[in-house]
Amino acid sequence: MQDITLSAAVRQNLLTLQSTADMMSGVQNKLATGLKVNSALDNPNSFFTASGLNSRASDLSNLLDDMGQSLQTIKAADKGIQTITDLVETAKAKANQALQTQSQYERKTFSEQYNDLLEQIEDVAKDSxxxxxNLLAGDGNDLTTIFNEDATSKLTIExxxxxxxxxxxxxxxxxxxxxxxSATSFDLQxxxxxxxxxxxxxxxxxxxxLSDSxxxxxxxxxxxxxxxxxxxVVVGSTVTGGATVQDLVDGxxxxxxxxxxxxDTSGELTIYSDEDFHxxxxxxxxxxxxxxxxVDATALATTSALLAETGSFAVGDTLTLTDGNDFELGSLEIEADTTVDDLESFVxxxxxxxxxxxxxxxRLNITSETDxxxxxxxxxxxxxxxxxxxxxxxxSALSDSGFATDNDINRVVDRLNTALSNLRxxxxxxxxxxxxxxxxQDYTKTMINTLQEGAGLLTLADTNEEGANLLALQTRQQLASTSLSFASQADQTVLSLF
Known part of the structure; x- marks a missing residue:
């Protein structure tokens, strides 16, 4: 096919339209992407500089996420310490309560509650x-937080x-x-x-x-x-025949x-004995x-047996129950009708x-958790x-509680005070x-923003400017089209000669 020959005016207008279309395409791309530098072809220097800035910003963004997780780890440990501090203060209150009583049983109960609190402290530490x-779990749990992209700036928390x-x-x-x-027992006979x-x-x-008898x-x-x-065998003193009735009673x-x-009224002599006796x-x-x-002594066979009919008990006797700290639990006065059941119930x-x-x-068997x-x-x-x-x-208890004496408690309180100081x-x-x-973290956020802003200055398009450019190119395109039309009309006038 033979080439088509265009006039110089038409060709020039076509070139102008093509150039305007290419420029409009570039402006539209900038507006669509928001970037004035989309590749190294647009501006190698700006492109690679911006790419480096964005890469660093991306690295810092990844570190920022790690910092956020480190914060949560520290907060979990901090909450754990706050809870442990509350538990240690409660344990100290238990020790002070034990110090305010002399009852070995109450102190034993407080020592058991104290141990329960220590167990809770360990559980809280494990759950933090x-x-x-876990910053409260010792070896293998040190926390390292990196602050820059080459790891030269970091914080290690032990x-x-x-x-x-x-x-x-x-x-x-x-x-x-x-x-x-422990336990003990004694005969009731x-x-x-x-x-x-x-x-x-x-x-x-x-x-x-006595000889009058x-x-x-x-x-x-x-x-x-x-x-x-x-x-x-003779178990006591003797009384001679020249003694009185009172001497016999005393003997x-x-x-x-x-x-x-x-x-004295009835002349009755009553003899009580814990053992066979004559x-x-x-x-x-x-x-x-x-x-x-x-006197034929036998074991008391029923709980209704009277205590006063033995050698160990007499009407008016006072029985006292005390623990190893000489803390009196209570007392029982023996009366004429006091029975074995009364003694058992008292204990x-x-x-x-x-x-x-x-x-x-x-036998009366007694079991006690303390002395x-x-x-x-x-x-x-x-x-x-x-x-x-x-x-x-x-x-005698097989072992005493850790709160048995005031000195024991004071030593525990001293340790609790030291523990509280260390916790704080x-x-x-x-x-x-x-x-x-x-x-x-705040600094890194600002640095990321600075880097991205710097990259944007090199690559981001000015939408106002590019919008104006597009409007100008559209106008130029319209004018070029009109000019092309005029050039074509000039060529068409040749036809009028035919």
Missing amino acids: SYKGK AVDYTDTALSTGLNLSDLAEGQG GGKQTITLTDGTSTLNSSSA NVITAGMTLEFVDAAASPN LNSVAGVRAEFD ISDDASTHSAALSTFA NDFNGVSASFDSGSG LSLTSDNTDFASSGFTANTSGVTV SQASEFGTNLSTVEIR
Whole structure:
């Protein structure tokens, strides 16, 4: 096909339209993308400079996300420390409560509550993690936060270990001994014998001579004999035949576990004994020559048995229950109708103490969670084998609680004060780290904005300017089209010659 020949005017107008169209395309691209430099072809220097700025801004944006996660990790640890501080203060309150009472049982209870609080402290420390990182869990949990793209600026926060309160590098708070109780028992047994002392016609009184009695002769020496021993043995002092009835009563009362009461009105002599017992006038065999003065002691078989009918208890006696700190739990006064059941109930009335009566053996079993003493103002209380038990019935706990003494409690309070000081110091350190990361986070946000703004200055298009350019090019295009039309009309006038 042969070439088509255009006039110079037409060709020039066509070139102008093509050039205007290319320029309009470029302006429209700038307006569409918002960039005046879209590739290295547009402006190599600006393009690569802006690319470097944007890359750094992107790297910092990634670090900014890491900073945000570091903040959350520190906040989780800070909340954990606040909670642990509250728990330590509660533990200190428990120690002070224990200091305000002398009751070993109450102190034992407080020591158990104290240990429960330490367990909660450990649980809180273990739960203070964020995304697998726990600043309260010690080794392997140090937190490093990077602040710039080449990692030359960073902050490392060392973890502390509160998951074990006993660690000397942590809180240094060890569990307290909660104490282990023990048990004891003692026999409840006895018997009595009542003899009327007369001279054959009338009753004797306490000042009467024993030789006036129709069963005791002048010059006779009476022995107080342990009937259960083999052979029988004298267990107390002797009374000569020249003594009075009161001397006999006093002699009987001098024997541990034996009590004598004489009624001047009726002339009745009542003898109570914890063991088999008799009075003998035979110094060689200690036999029960005076059988009327024998007492057959047996175990109390029922809870309704009267305590006052034994040698260990008398009407008016006061029993006192105390713990190892001499803290009095309570007291019981023995009356004529006080029974084994009353004694058992008395012991059972107190926390940490229990009593059970074995009717078969006549033993009262006592279990206590702390040291315990059951004493009486009667020196014959709980005597055994005609030997007085001056210390009463005692329970020695296998181990005492960690709050057993004031010194124990004061040592714990000192440790708690030190732990609180360390917690507050650690909280302050975490607070400083938190502020540091927040400040660097704000700085990084500003730096990213600066970098992106700088890149934008190199590559972003001025939409106002480009809009005006587009409007101008549209006008130019219209004018070029009109000019092309005029040039074509000039060529068409040649046709009029034909």
